Amino acid sequence: MQKLLPLFLILALLFSCGAEPSATENTAIQSDTAPAPAPEKALPAEYDANAPDNHLRPNYHFTPPAGWMNDPNGMIYHEGEYHLFYQYYPDGNKWGPMHWGHAVSPDMIEWEHLPIALYPDEKGYIFSGSAVFDWQNSSGLGTADNPPLVAIYTYHDMAGEKAGRDDFQSQAIAFSTDKGRTWTKYDGNPVIPNRGVRDFRDPKVIWDADHSQWVMVLAAQDRVQFFGSPNLTDWTFLSEFGENARNHSGVWECPELFPLTVMETQDDAWVLTVSINPGGANGGSGTFYFPGDWDGKSFSPRREAIFSPTDTVNWIDYGRDNYAGVTFSNAPDGRRTFMGWMSNWNYAQVVPTESWRSAMTIPRDLSLHATDFGTRLRQQPVEELKKMRTKNLPLDFPRIGDGVTNIDLSELGTNGAYEVDLTIDLVDSDATELNLTLSNKNGDVFYRIGYSRARGVTNAFFTDRRQAGPTDFHEKFAPESLTVAPRWSNDGELRIHAYFDRTSAETFFDEGDPVITDIFFPEEPFTMLTLEVSGSSGEGMPEGWSLVKGDIWGLE
Ligand code: FRU
Numbered sequence: 001m002q003k004l005l006p007l008f009l010i011l012a013l014l015f016s017c018g019a020e021p022s023a024t025e026n027t028a029i030q031s032d033t034a035p036a037p038a039p040e041k042a043l044p045a046e047y048d049a050n051a052p053d054n055h056l057r058p059n060y061h062f063t064p065p066a067g068w069m070n071d072p073n074g075m076i077y078h079e080g081e082y083h084l085f086y087q088y089y090p091d092g093n094k095w096g097p098m099h100w101g102h103a104v105s106p107d108m109i110e111w112e113h114l115p116i117a118l119y120p121d122e123k124g125y126i127f128s129g130s131a132v133f134d135w136q137n138s139s140g141l142g143t144a145d146n147p148p149l150v151a152i153y154t155y156h157d158m159a160g161e162k163a164g165r166d167d168f169q170s171q172a173i174a175f176s177t178d179k180g181r182t183w184t185k186y187d188g189n190p191v192i193p194n195r196g197v198r199d200f201r202d203p204k205v206i207w208d209a210d211h212s213q214w215v216m217v218l219a220a221q222d223r224v225q226f227f228g229s230p231n232l233t234d235w236t237f238l239s240e241f242g243e244n245a246r247n248h249s250g251v252w253e254c255p256e257l258f259p260l261t262v263m264e265t266q267d268d269a270w271v272l273t274v275s276i277n278p279g280g281a282n283g284g285s286g287t288f289y290f291p292g293d294w295d296g297k298s299f300s301p302r303r304e305a306i307f308s309p310t311d312t313v314n315w316i317d318y319g320r321d322n323y324a325g326v327t328f329s330n331a332p333d334g335r336r337t338f339m340g341w342m343s344n345w346n347y348a349q350v351v352p353t354e355s356w357r358s359a360m361t362i363p364r365d366l367s368l369h370a371t372d373f374g375t376r377l378r379q380q381p382v383e384e385l386k387k388m389r390t391k392n393l394p395l396d397f398p399r400i401g402d403g404v405t406n407i408d409l410s411e412l413g414t415n416g417a418y419e420v421d422l423t424i425d426l427v428d429s430d431a432t433e434l435n436l437t438l439s440n441k442n443g444d445v446f447y448r449i450g451y452s453r454a455r456g457v458t459n460a461f462f463t464d465r466r467q468a469g470p471t472d473f474h475e476k477f478a479p480e481s482l483t484v485a486p487r488w489s490n491d492g493e494l495r496i497h498a499y500f501d502r503t504s505a506e507t508f509f510d511e512g513d514p515v516i517t518d519i520f521f522p523e524e525p526f527t528m529l530t531l532e533v534s535g536s537s538g539e540g541m542p543e544g545w546s547l548v549k550g551d552i553w554g555l556e
Pocket residue numbers: 027029070071087098127128154201202253254324
């Protein structure tokens with residue numbers, strides 16, 4: 001469904017940026033490359049319809065036309081359009097001098113690529129950040145009749161870094177008065193100079209209506225810092241949080257603070273999300289969150305018990321491929337919609353695609369809940385994704401018995417892109433394990449999602465991509481340890497709702513908590529689904545699990 005404008009089939013303007021640097025595991029990103037000159041109205045690098053790796057392109061996930069992509073940036077809804085900017089290096093397929101790539105969409109599904117929005121300049125590379133609609137023209141960068149969109153980003157000054165200084169990251173702004181089509185960097189940049197912290201980046205700004213101020217949260221190495229402003233140009237330090245909060249096995253990046261009502265109690269709460277690398281739930285990059293309160297100056301987490309032997313933090317996603325995610329600013333109807341970068345710094349730069357690298361996750365609506373396990377975020381794939389459904393394959397058998405049930409997906413014709421939605425009744429039998437395996441015809445290459453009530457870790461989900469295609473491009477891509485997530489529900493019914501694309505799976509368990517997002521690279525698309533139940537004792541109980549509901553759709 002991703003539409004590439006014919007415009008981008010025209011030769012793109014390329015410009016020289018030199019050698020490719022690499023992002024280290026600690027994301028102390030190093031480079032020997034000088035900032036690129038900004039050509040006039042350049043397009044993103046050209047999409048190559050004959051690229052040999054096009055069979056690994058997702059059907060419906062956002063990817064750059066060509067070149068390297070990491071974090072989503074500046075996500076905002078404005079005048080009927082969702083804007084997605086992204087960390088972009090158009091001249092290589094590894095991390096390099098960072099630009100903000102740009103795309104717009106009416107529905108977060110079909111994206112139209114636009115010219116690159118922000119180029120590196122003499123002040124540095126353009127690192128991650130956010131965008132807001134300055135509807136009162138508080139910044140004075142637009143007019144009362146035509147208030148601006150304002151982008152807030154980090155300058156990463158390579159010269160400063162190379163000189164061994166610690167002050168090479170600062171916060172800056174740019175503005176647009178033409179619906180994000182062109183951007184002007186503010187004369188007074190940086191708006192927040194470095195405050196003596198080496199890792200000082202990724203500003204995310206919101207309008208704090210209760211306190212009539214703009215609030216910025218940014219990552220400062222092992223904590224987040226909050227700043228307040230009346231006008232987006234003058235910022236005052238408010239407070240910091242996190243030095244003594246878990247988790248600290250990596251550097252903190254890409255934080256976000258937003259309000260969300262607890263559904264069950266209608267209590268107003270706030271959520272602080274933080275990305276960490278390394279130290280993710282199942283290795284490498286990951287994102288976690290704190291439910292809490294915001295008083296206009298500081299954030300206090302709600303300290304509640306987490307009833308899991310393995311978890312000390314709340315993970316947005318237990319998969320290895322959801323990083324640096326944030327939500328759209330200014331979304332209609334108070335909607336909080338999240339998208340992340342569907343990769344991991346452990347191996348992102350060496351995955352087996354060459355003409356482009358990385359995709360974004362599907363958009364997910366967030367909601368906050370009072371649960372038996374404390375205040376927890378849930379994620380649901382956005383309704384708009386239903387538009388991609390092609391043919392439906394209902395699973396109209398009442399029970400999945402012990403043993404193997406094969407379902408041929410090839411008739412859906414969508415080459416590995418399917419939505420699978422199953423609800424099973426856990427209470428009426430003593431079966432112990434359910435596997436959903438997606439494989440190609442001869443079954444030697446497969447990706448597996450499982451639920452287990454036995455198996456060492458009880459009441460847990462797992463995924464296995466160890467044989468889902470090549471894995472030898474990086475030892476951390478498919479280590480022996482499976483990806484594991486605890487079950488965060490006591491419900492007698494279990495829902496497994498998975499979005500498969502050509503090279504990824506995003507599985508929403510129960511009401512959307514936990515979630516596991518994984519990428520993989522099978523040469524042949526998966527066309528077979530196998531359901532496998534095991535462990536029933538057969539003593540006075542029926543075998544297997546009853547299928548309350550089951551549907552499969554092709555997606556395109
Ligand atoms: C996260 C990150 C950010 C930084 C950007 C650089 O993946 O390291 O902290 O702004 O990527 O591309």
